[in-house]
Amino acid sequence: MAFSLCPQDIGIILTYRCHGRCQHCLYNCGPHWPQETMSPATVRDVLKAVAIWPHCPQVHFTGGEPFLDFPLLLHAVELAAEFGIPRYVETSGSWCTGDELALSQFTELREAGLQAVLISCSPFHAERIPPVRTLRAVRTAIQVFGRERVMVYLPAFLGVIQRFEQERPTPLSVYEEELGPVEAQRVLWWGYGLIGGGRAGYCLGRLVARRPAEAFVHDTCANEILHAVHSHMDLYGHFISGFCGGLTVGEWRALPQLLADFQAGRYPDLVRVLIDEGPYGLYQLAWNEYAFRPRPEGYADKCHLCVDVRCHLAAAGEFLELRPLEFYKRC
Numbered sequence: 492m493a494f495s496l497c498p499q500d501i502g503i504i505l506t507y508r509c510h511g512r513c514q515h516c517l518y519n520c521g522p523h524w525p526q527e528t529m530s531p532a533t534v535r536d537v538l539k540a541v542a543i544w545p546h547c548p549q550v551h552f553t554g555g556e557p558f559l560d561f562p563l564l565l566h567a568v569e570l571a572a573e574f575g576i577p578r579y580v581e582t583s584g585s586w587c588t589g590d591e592l593a594l595s596q597f598t599e600l601r602e603a604g605l606q607a608v609l610i611s612c613s614p615f616h617a618e619r620i621p622p623v624r625t626l627r628a629v630r631t632a633i634q635v636f637g638r639e640r641v642m643v644y645l646p647a648f649l650g651v652i653q654r655f656e657q658e659r660p661t662p663l664s665v666y667e668e669e670l671g672p673v674e675a676q677r678v679l680w681w682g683y684g685l686i687g688g689g690r691a692g693y694c695l696g697r698l699v700a701r702r703p704a705e706a707f708v709h710d711t712c713a714n715e716i717l718h719a720v721h722s723h724m725d726l727y728g729h730f731i732s733g734f735c736g737g738l739t740v741g742e743w744r745a746l747p748q749l750l751a752d753f754q755a756g757r758y759p760d761l762v763r764v765l766i767d768e769g770p771y772g773l774y775q776l777a778w779n780e781y782a783f784r785p786r787p788e789g790y791a792d793k794c795h796l797c798v799d800v801r802c803h804l805a806a807a808g809e810f811l812e813l814r815p816l817e818f819y820k821r822c
């Protein structure tokens with residue numbers, strides 16, 4: 492039997508704030524979130540929690556934008572190094588406003604024990620972040636860490652974002668006009684591998700053919716929730732399986748109990764529905780008990796449906812699985 496909740500890579504969400512507020516963000520991050528970051532004591536706790544897995548996952552420090560609180564990021568890297576946990580950082584490069592700053596911060600991180608850097612690069616980011624900053628982040632990270640320790644997600648977009656303004660963000664509509672609808676769908680939706688969770692389905696669902704809720708009747712979420720290789724733990728104590736932003740499967744502070752519960756098949760109510768019946772099951776529950784009605788234009792994918800139902804439920808009742816609540820404030 493495959494074990495539940497055994498991720499290989501845990502994103503430690505140090506803050507949900509960032510400069511971006513990108514249309515494709517699965518965690519609804521942006522500058523509108525409270526000015527809250529993980530406390531240094533919580534960083535220690537979360538790393539201790541990660542270390543309880545027999546095959547310790549690697550961690551990436553992320554957000555939001557983890558560089559918004561650079562001393563905290565540095566501290567987190569030092570602690571992960573002390574604990575012997577493999578570690579990298581994920582950044583959009585929005586903070587890379589000058590060569591000196593980029594060089595000094597990447598160098599400090601390397602000296603603190605950071606092993607690698609992942610830099611996000613896409614037209615969605617370039618709509619919020621001047622490409623010159625992303626390119627500076629890539630160039631400087633390679634200078635400090637070496638090419639083999641710098642990942643760009645996605646490298647194919649490095650060339651694409653350089654076709655437009657370098658010093659200023661470029662609206663996504665400019666990319667869509669240049670590409671045309673068919674290519675926009677191929678390059679932006681499928682090329683990036685977009686998931687309709689977070690705000691992606693709402694903001695970008697127009698890129699693909701939308702389908703009614705009934706189209707997802709057979710789509711369950713057992714794999715995404717139980718066997719995700721990539722999961723997140725946030726500053727508020729939530730364990731978020733897979734890429735299911737806004738859906739907490741439990742508290743990482745009680746990780747041994749959470750793992751035991753999942754291994755025994757004991758799940759929080761909404762999580763059980765998603766595992767067994769997928770978002771269509773959630774939709775039926777919300778229709779029957781909370782007067783949910785679907786969007787007439789339909790949904791880009793099952794995660795778009797899921798988020799739409801969860802937004803309705805979060806407004807209608809008290810569900811501990813639907814956390815952090817700030818995620819649901821701008822549905």
Ligand code: SF4
Pocket residue numbers: 508509510511512513515516517518519520521554555556583611616
């Ligand atoms: S995708 Fe990244 S940069 Fe964009 S809003 Fe989300 S966390 Fe911020």
Ligand code: SF4
Pocket residue numbers: 688711712715716733734735736738765769770793794795797798
């Ligand atoms: S439908 Fe919901 S639970 Fe399933 S993978 Fe998507 S966001 Fe996660």
